[in-house]
Amino acid sequence: MPLEKLPREFYMQDTIQVARECLGKILVHETGEGVVSGRIIETEAYLHDDPACHASRGMTQRNCVMFGEPGHAYVYFTYGFHHCMNLVTQPKGTAEAVLIRALEPIDGIELMMRNREKTRPQDLCSGPGKLTQALGIGHALNGEDLLGGTLYVLDDHTDVGQIVTRPRIGIKLAAHEPWRFYPLDYQGWVSKV
DNA sequence: ACATCGATCTACT
DNA sequence: GTAGATCGATGTA
Numbered sequence: 001m002p003l004e005k006l007p008r009e010f011y012m013q014d015t016i017q018v019a020r021e022c023l024g025k026i027l028v029h030e031t032g033e034g035v036v037s038g039r040i041i042e043t044e045a046y047l048h049d050d051p052a053c054h055a056s057r058g059m060t061q062r063n064c065v066m067f068g069e070p071g072h073a074y075v076y077f078t079y080g081f082h083h084c085m086n087l088v089t090q091p092k093g094t095a096e097a098v099l100i101r102a103l104e105p106i107d108g109i110e111l112m113m114r115n116r117e118k119t120r121p122q123d124l125c126s127g128p129g130k131l132t133q134a135l136g137i138g139h140a141l142n143g144e145d146l147l148g149g150t151l152y153v154l155d156d157h158t159d160v161g162q163i164v165t166r167p168r169i170g171i172k173l174a175a176h177e178p179w180r181f182y183p184l185d186y187q188g189w190v191s192k193v
Numbered sequence: 194a195c196a197t198c199g200a201t202c203t204a205c206t
Numbered sequence: 207g208t209a210g211a212t213c214g215a216t217g218t219a
Contacts, residue, residue: 076215
């Protein structure tokens with residue numbers, strides 16, 4: 001079965017639905033050093049009226065990508081060290097996104113190990129800052145169209161089984177909202193059980 | 194201008 | 207379990 005990129009319509013759906021349905025899909029980055037990819041196994045939803053969402057207080061230079069067309073990447077820099085990657089959801093004008101929190105490494109594991117300076121596979125992509133480093137995703141890819149460039153999401157029709165719902169991690173505002181998702185069968189790869 | 198703090202990770206106790 | 211790294215966005219004056 002050929003692997004197809006997720007279509008634009010996928011990202012126009014309800015953000016919580018996108019967060020759940022992109023579990024099991026494959027995030028791919030074609031870099032100059034080679035292709036790196038991993039299966040998405042942990043996500044969080046950020047909604048437009050959600051105090052924890054960067055866009056909840058209106059458009060700024062930093063968050064403007066979230067207000068744009070769905071199916072683009074919102075990549076931001078935080079804590080002076082780390083990048084985090086989101087999938088922009090909802091039609092243009094509605095700023096919502098899905099944070100990718102963890103991957104199961106698939107291709108380019110050698111390159112990931114070099115990028116991360118780690119050798120244990122479960123240390124490569126088990127956190128939002130880790131996976132961007134492993135895949136070489138930085139500020140340059142902010143706003144990238146996931147249907148056009150070297151960064152995209154494929155569907156290989158893997159059934160990930162039962163999905164676990166948990167409160168989000170690492171935030172203070174609206175921290176109780178149960179908008180973090182991961183498949184039970186992939187628990188070993190997530191940032192936190 | 195200045196102070197604060199964050200959708201994190203690592204190393205150390 | 208908790209401190210420290212480090213910088214840009216944001217809020218207050």
